[in-house]
Amino acid sequence: MTSALPLHESAHAAALQRLLRERIAAAGGWLPFDAYMQIALYEPGLGYYSAGAHKLGAGGDFTTAPEISPLFGRCLARHCVGVLQALGGGDVLELGAGSGRLAFDVLTAMAAQGTLPGRYMILEISADLRQRQRQLLATLPAALAVRVEWLDAPPAESWQGALLANEVLDALPVKRFVRREGAWRELGVVVNAAGALGWQDGVAASSVVNAIDALALPADLPEGFESELCPLLLPWLGAVTACMQHGVALFVDYGLPRHEYYSAARNRGTLRCHHRQRAHDDPFAHPGLEDITAWVDFTRVAEAADAAGLDILGYGTQTGALLGLGIEAEIAAVPDEPTRIRRAAEARQLLMPTEMGETFKFIALGRAFDAPLAAFTHQDLQRHL
Ligand SMILES: C[S@@+](CC[C@H](N)C(=O)[O-])C[C@H]1O[C@@H](n2cnc3c(N)ncnc32)[C@H](O)[C@@H]1O
DSSP, X not given: OOTTSXXXXXXXXXXXXXXXXXXXXXXXXXXXXXXXXXXXHHSTTTSTTTSOOOOBSTTSSBOXXXXXXXXXXXXXXXXXXXXXXXXXXXXXXXXXXXXXHHHHHHHHHHHHTTOOOSOEEEEOSOHHHHHHHHHHHTTSOHHHHTTEEEESSSOSSOEEEEEXXXXXXXXXXXXXXXXXXXXXXXXXXXXXXXXXXXXXXXXXOHHHHHHHHTTOOOTTOOTTOEEEEOTTHHHHHHHHHTTEEEEEEEEEEEEEOHHHHTSGGGTTOSOEEEETXXXXXXXXXXXXXXXXXXXXXXXXXXXXXXXXXXXXXXXXXXXXXXXXXXXXXXXXXXXXXXXXXXXHHHHHHHHOTTTTTTTEEEEEXXXXXXXXXXXXXXXXXXXXX
């Protein structure tokens, strides 16, 4: 698989393969998939996010909304301005800031709207992406650049304002499970008889069975049904929002409410890998050189919010949210026609149901915040969660 890769990539892939095999052996020959995903994505110096692969945007492996168009950041800036104005000021905290493009666009647009955060904090797990964020954000005007700070852990002191996370929930490691003879088994990773990494199901620990039982899945899911769940979601969401005293945490990602996520129609689950703009479902093809993601169960996000003492302020499609946030006005305000035409084409990618418009959802979680949010004035689908 790695022979057609450039030399530095095949050396990197070989080093990660060696480490994965060691960890599989150390675990007794079978490694739970979430442990595999954690290593493949985040192992310091070797994981996909930790090391130097280009990752986002043109020339990378996948393209996110902020990389498609500055309109996305401008709409999120409108959201942040609304939150900060309702609170009488505050900060922005962005989780998993990728190339830094969203931070750049949000700060620029907030400045144009006359409301800036005191601080624009970034919590980023990847040393490589932090470095790229620093380079890009250093090109902001000084009055904006000085507001940006990088955190090593979620804020430990009270703060108020807007938390943003675009395509971060889908990057948290997931467990995989399968139905066999009416019971749940956990899917793990082994070195198979051919010497390659592969799937094998094993006895699910009682904590995993309890977590699956808590999903209250339909009894008629077919034999062989496979899916995912993210054990980190509850503790992680609790930790990143713990010190947000007043404010709104906005998570944007591809996903579904639980009754659609765990349905017979989706019996192979939602795991996807992204390599050089091609999506596939084999997480053993290029470990360390490609992204591995799973869709988000938004009902579970709502449950995690409840456990963290947060209120659900709105849930809807990306189309509904961006229209509510004034994407049409943002396009109309572009002064020159060629750019306006280009922005309109980008907006179609963000909004069309066949592109990102319906697959991607916005969910807003609030603490001590009761002002209306523009993102959900067009559409609020909370009842579907
Ligand atoms: C799919 S990329 C999205 C990047 C960016 N938000 C965008 O929309 O272009 C996922 C981002 O989340 C970061 N990330 C993943 N897990 C994280 C965690 N536990 N804490 C902070 N950042 C994390 C990754 O390093 C990466 O920057």
